[in-house]
Amino acid sequence: MPELMRVQRPRxxxxxxxxxxxxxxxxxxxxxxxxxxxxxxxxxxxxTRPVLAQGLAGTPGGAALLGRQSFVAAAVRxxxxxxxxxxxxxxxxxxxxGGLPAPFMNDPFFRQFFGMPQITPPSQxxxxxxxxxxxxxxxxxxxTNAHVVEKTQKVTVxxxxxxxxxxxxxxxxxxxDLAVVRxxxxxxxxxxxxxxxxxxxxxxxxxxxxxxxxLDNTVTLGIxxxxxxxxxxxxxxxKRLDLIxxxxxxxxxxxGGPLLNADGEVVGINTLVRxxxxxxxxxxxPINRARDIANQLLSKGRATxxxxxxxxxxxxxxxxxxLSQGVKVMSVMAGGPAAQAGLRQGxxxxxxxxxxLQSPAQLVAAVERNxxxxxxxxxxxxxxxxxxxxxxxxxxxxxxxx
Numbered sequence: 311m312p313e314l315m316r317v318q319r320p321r322x323x324x325x326x327x328x329x330x331x332x333x334x335x336x337x338x339x340x341x342x343x344x345x346x347x348x349x350x351x352x353x354x355x356x357x358t359r360p361v362l363a364q365g366l367a368g369t370p371g372g373a374a375l376l377g378r379q380s381f382v383a384a385a386v387r388x389x390x391x392x393x394x395x396x397x398x399x400x401x402x403x404x405x406x407x408g409g410l411p412a413p414f415m416n417d418p419f420f421r422q423f424f425g426m427p428q429i430t431p432p433s434q435x436x437x438x439x440x441x442x443x444x445x446x447x448x449x450x451x452x453x454t455n456a457h458v459v460e461k462t463q464k465v466t467v468x469x470x471x472x473x474x475x476x477x478x479x480x481x482x483x484x485x486x487d488l489a490v491v492r493x494x495x496x497x498x499x500x501x502x503x504x505x506x507x508x509x510x511x512x513x514x515x516x517x518x519x520x521x522x523x524x525l526d527n528t529v530t531l532g533i534x535x536x537x538x539x540x541x542x543x544x545x546x547x548x549k550r551l552d553l554i555x556x557x558x559x560x561x562x563x564x565x566g567g568p569l570l571n572a573d574g575e576v577v578g579i580n581t582l583v584r585x586x587x588x589x590x591x592x593x594x595x596p597i598n599r600a601r602d603i604a605n606q607l608l609s610k611g612r613a614t615x616x617x618x619x620x621x622x623x624x625x626x627x628x629x630x631x632x633l634s635q636g637v638k639v640m641s642v643m644a645g646g647p648a649a650q651a652g653l654r655q656g657x658x659x660x661x662x663x664x665x666x667l668q669s670p671a672q673l674v675a676a677v678e679r680n681x682x683x684x685x686x687x688x689x690x691x692x693x694x695x696x697x698x699x700x701x702x703x704x705x706x707x708x709x710x711x712x
Contacts, residue, residue, distance in 0.1 A: 382517055384574065385571075385572060385573060386529050386570075386574065389502040389575070390470060390519060390529075391469070391500035392502035394444065394452060394467050395467070395521045396442065396454055396459065396467055396491070397466040398440070399437070399438050399463055400436070401437075402434065402437050403432055404432060404434065441455060441565045441566045442521045442580070443467070443566045443567065444568040444576060445501055446504060450493030450499045451604075452490065453489075453604055454491060454579070455488065455581050456488055457484075458489065458565050459479050465478070465491060468526075470500075470526075470527055475493050475494060475495055475497065476494045478494055479491055480607060481611050483613040485549060485706070486549065486551055486613065488603045488604065490604050490607045502575075503576065504575060504597055505573070505575030507577045507599070510537060510554065511534065511537075512534055512536060512537060515531070515532075516531070516533055516534050516554075516558045516570070516571070517529060517530070517558060517569070517574075518530045518559065518560050518569055518580055519570060520563060520566070520568075521564070521567065523561060524563060528564075530559035533557060533558075534554060534556055535555040535556055538669070539552065539554070539555045539593065540552055540553075540670075540671070541593075544582065544584070546582075551581075552674065553581070553582070554596055555591060555592070556569060556593070557591065559590070566580065567579075567580050568580070569594040576597050577594075581593060581594060614681075615678075615706040616677050616680060616682045616705065617647070617677065617703055618646065618677055618701050618703050619645075619646020620639050620641065620642055620653060622670035623637070623640050623670065624668075625637065629658075631693075633691060635667070635668050636658040636660040636667055637660075638658050639653055639654065639656065639659065641655060642655055647701050647704055650701075651700060653688075653701065656692075656693075657692050658690065659689070659690055662676040662677075663679070683702060685701070685702050686700065687699075688700070
């Protein structure tokens, strides 16, 4: 829309636009850009002018301030060499066939004019795909998405320095869409530093790095738009994820690449992008979750997913229970751990493992931390009566069917 493309320049007093002695045009533009970032451009410009002048006079303060304008470049230099391109190949069987559909060929009139169909045998074709990944251990271990490498016969990894190596899929977990690939052969592999996704806040810088549409080493910048975005809200029911939402551009081919913070640390693994209405929103798997799944794949070859078998919703102010916070049980799976422990529809879980609950995501995280086979202590409000209930999570793969 044209009105969204209009650029409005801040009104700046003419004296601030005059280059100081020795000030090149590029630095003058940098000063204006700094003002545009602040809540009040004029105030920020007036505050930074003396520092810039000192920097030009040879003091280190101005140079340090100007250097901060390249925090994205510094972050990418730190992690970019460990971001890889993953090329995959798989063989697909194409069923045979030919001629007209059976209802027509059973009609003598059509057979008279078209003859008997020429039946072709099944054939094979090679499908090629591409995604991204990030090396997270010095022995050549790569984190990527499961959908990038599942059902592939050949994986080839390309590094930023031009090297290419074959890769082996160590393990994958479709439920969280995560996979670990090992680079074959000895090598000195660059490693990306992993951050702490639990420390993220809405509004933090977000830098996406990957290979969208085969365009290697593409970098986009945005912010963390939201946290703990449950994948079910996106209409996806076959995954178990709470995602980081970002407006940093993520496109096909970015899958499996890293989402970085301002320090160049990996805080997420890019996995989804919204298309159609609302396009421009991307989603990444928190790195703390990805790290845990990767460790399980490396140690056991598979990942376990503790579950207690309940549907949840947040308690809102004005809820009939009279509570203002907690997690309401909307449904209980028959024969599941919650049902066996005595939880009922309408119960409000106010605490888990001693932690007061304010959202369903906190309960899910508590169940994940608790693990399979260990009792989890819950505080439950049932119609005003407070109950202590212990539930033992089971692996989602071993849970009874609904």
